[in-house]
Amino acid sequence: EDKVVQSPLSLVVHEGDTVTLNCSYEVTNFRSLLWYKQEKKAPTFLFMLTSSGIEKKSGRLSSILDKKELFSILNITATQTGDSAIYLCAVEANGQFYFGTGTSLTVIP
């Protein structure tokens, strides 16, 4: 059965900390892995990863994919209270998306 697992389920950190969110997957016909940030409404796209070992960066956020070990990590450095959100990982395979359960991140001042 195809599945996507995110860990941890929730995380509370202080401003300035660095966090690493994990997403592991078991799917057939993998095509891509996407990270989203969800605050109040719809998810906001962060990264799309298709190749192993190539880090994608956007400001304080970065992500990398390991297609051999079947996981991806999302790093956030120097966290801010505005980073508080649910971070969703989705894997595209077999013509559809499989979402993880999300990691709820809370950054406290």
Added chain:
Amino acid sequence: GAVVSQHPSRVICKSGTSVKIECRSLDFQATTMFWYRQFPKKSLMLMATSNEGSKATYEQGVEKDKFLINHASLTLSTLTVTSAHPEDSSFYICSGTGRGASYGYTFGSGTRLTVV
């Protein structure tokens, strides 16, 4: 292009009535539209996948006669919740992709449905 406009953003309806949710791709041709439902404190659940000009493919456990999906053009897909019940109250989101989409898949802004 990467904009999907979803309407309405919020709707309250009475039990037994039908509600239509629209998703329009504004700057690309959405050949495929995914419809999701989100329950409180949970991740998104894929309900169905629709391809322009063909019947939608529904996920197991999703009633196709209750959640009618129409994808008649490359810029518009609709989800109609028929004979709505309070348990249908949820947050519904679409996500589209196709020719001209900048980075694969773009979400609409979501629709909060409350059935009273």
